[in-house]
Amino acid sequence: MEIMNTLFSLLEYFEPNTILLVVGFDILLIATFCRRGGFSLLKRRKKDDWILDISGLIVQGMVIPWLQIVIVIALMATVLPDLAGSLSWHPLAAFVFCFVVVDYGYYWNHRLFHNKKLWAIHQVHHTASQMDVITTSRNTLWTSIFIVYLWVNGIMLYLLADPVAYLLAVTLTAVLDLWRHSKLQPTGALKTILGSVLVLPNDHAWHHSQDVYDVNFGANLNVWDKMHGSWYVNESEPAKIGLVLDMSVVSKLWWPFR
Template identity: 50%
Template structure:
């Protein structure tokens, strides 16, 4: 219970901190002021689904599904804390890389395109999607599976909370200046906000699929390197608000 509470505090605290930074930052504040009502609705809906509905689904329906499918395997895996963390932060990150690439294929791009309609990088747009896109993301199913199987999920939950925190950060404009030692330390291996911003650029969006680590993009030739933020974010879309919420079921 303690680690679950810590994970929730870390994620929520990071969101509030990044939102506060956006409000106090002149560029960020201007971005919020020019946000359309449609953008506010899409972003608010996405954050509500990711922050409330998905955790509820994980704790109830998906967890119950594993209890039905794997009735005697609950708590079966006894792994050291560090190994459980590595599985969460590294191994699942690789699965997400391929999950993300699948969402960019012709088959699923029309669903994922809603996430790429954000025209400014800010923490509020982190979870912009159709109402049901989260069902296609590996995190919903794989996190619940490991939390069900692990005898001690502490290390795994730490990885989940850190991944979620980094997800919020990489969708923000809180970039680390390239001339700092912190940038020199993090840039070779961690996906930074400027890396993910190029993924949201209309001309470069088939690069930088990774969530935590750059190694997967570098390994598979999908890494685009730039120390700066792109000048234009987002793709044009002819979908109306109802379609952006329910597409293709609209």
């Protein structure tokens, strides 16, 4: 019963954030496909691209948040029942923890994925041949289980007395992830301001390039790449995006089980 109460109170917080995420996604889609050259991006997509990317968006956008709530709450409520809502952090501290500290955890998480032994978990993400927002969540179906967000966010949502600011940072991180996988590179002063802090779409495009993909591992902030020597800046767009994998679409989705 206690578990159900915690679950329902968290669901209340999820609703406005889901709306924000969907609105952000829609705006990015419209901006991507309604601009000049946008329609040719749509035409270049093959059937396998649609299968991989829509599966990814459903898993990461719908299944994982549910899994996060159900698995983590069940685990935490069983192991640490007294700690539900026990962290009374200031909203700013909760926001910064998610947007900055968890972001640093993700940097290393992603960098480890590029290690030879773990590359198979992540390689499908690098098969996208263009940056068009829809490719954001392309992965094998299991990859999210190995990403720090699922576990840390789940635990924090269980522990925080007021998870509103934390959830806002989760949503902002997700919207920035969608944006990074678009071709909507800012220009002028906006580029200078945003680019001094954030990983911009063109920075992440180089992470998806065929030439120098062991760079720019960061998600929200570019400071981690700068700190650890993996920052790569190139004002032009990469000539070729996406690695070619000799795997069927079923294998890409179900690896290692197919």
